[in-house]
Amino acid sequence: MEKRIREVYDDFVEAFSRILGNHPEVTDTRAAAMALIGAVQGIAVQGLLQAPERSIDDLAKGFVNMLAEW
Numbered sequence: 001m002e003k004r005i006r007e008v009y010d011d012f013v014e015a016f017s018r019i020l021g022n023h024p025e026v027t028d029t030r031a032a033a034m035a036l037i038g039a040v041q042g043i044a045v046q047g048l049l050q051a052p053e054r055s056i057d058d059l060a061k062g063f064v065n066m067l068a069e070w
Contacts, residue, residue: 009037012033012037013030013033013034013037014033015033016029016032016033016036016037017029017030017032017033020032020033020036039063043056043059043060043063044056046059047059047060
């Protein structure tokens with residue numbers, strides 16, 4: 001089971017790395033992809049912990065809006 005989870009995680013990292021390769025400010029695409037996956041995981045966990053006061057959608061919108069301003 002652990003091996004399969006790792007394979008799926010690596011597939012996501014590789015896919016995001018390829019996409020981030022087009023970003024002019026990203027120099028380490030693998031690290032950026034791992035950070036993005038970690039942020040999404042954090043949003044999911046916080047969405048569960050903060051419910052019903054804050055939804056996962058609210059948290060995701062807040063994250064995207066924060067990044068858009070930078």
